[in-house]
Amino acid sequence: GAVVSQHPSWVICKSGTSVKIECRSLDFQATTMFWYRQFPKQSLMLMATSNEGSKATYEQGVEKDKFLINHASLTLSTLTVTSAHPEDSSFYICSAPRNRGNSDGYTFGSGTRLTVV
Amino acid sequence: QQQVKQSPQSLIVQKGGISIINCAYENTAFDYFPWYQQFPGKGPALLIAIRPDVSEKKEGRFTISFNKSAKQFSLHIMDSQPGDSATYFCAASHDYKLSFGAGTTVTVRA
DSSP: OOOEEEEOSEEEEOTTOOEEEEEEESSSOOSEEEEEEEOTTSOEEEEEEEETTSOOEEOTTOOTTTEEEEEEETTEEEEEEOSOOGGGOEEEEEEEESSTTOTTOEEEOOOEEEEEO | OOSEEEEOSEEEEETTOOEEEEEEEOOTTOOBEEEEEEOTTSOOEEEEEEOTTOSEEEETTEEEEEETTTTEEEEEEOSOOGGGOEEEEEEEEETTEEEEOOOEEEEEEO
C-alpha cells in the first residue's frame, strides 16, 4: 500500500518550453507532497512543499515562478517547470508522508528524468 | 547547509562482508531517522527507520544503531550481496520534513 505514481519517468524538451510532472497517490490521501531535485551523484534537495488546497511553500533559492506547484486534490500534485533551460535538467522526485505523525514514513515516486536541449 | 552529515562517500565490500555507513546530526528536534536505498534512475526506497527512543533496530540483514547522546546513527548491512550495490541515504525528519545525508555509494564485489 501507500503508492505514489509519478509520470512521466523521463522527458526531453526544448529550451523555452514548459514541462509538467504529475504525482498521484494511488491508495491514500496525500494532503502534503514534497518535491525534490537530485543532480547526478548528489543528494535529494527539497524544492518545495505543497499542501492540498493552499499555496506551496518554496525552499530558499527556488524560483516559485519557474517551478509551479499545484495540489488541487488529495490525490494529485503537479510540478510544472516553466521556460525550461538546460540547467533545469535534473531528476525530480515527489514524496508524500503517509500520515502527519510520521509513524509510517514517506512514500516516494519513481522520479522523472528531465533533459532540456 | 547539510543538516545530516553522512560518511563515507563510497565504499567497496566483498560479497558476504559488512557495509557500515555513518550519519551525524545536530538538530535535536529530529524525531524520525530513516535509511533509503536508491538505484540509478529510480526514486529512493525505504530500507529501515528508527525513532530516538530506540538504540537499535534490525530487519533482516539491515541494522540501525542509534546513539542519541552522540547524535549519531549508522546502518550496518550484513552478508552484503551484489544486489545491495546502490546508493544509500540517511535522513532525519522533524515536523514531517526530511533532511537527507549526502549519500554513500556501496559496491559489492562478487
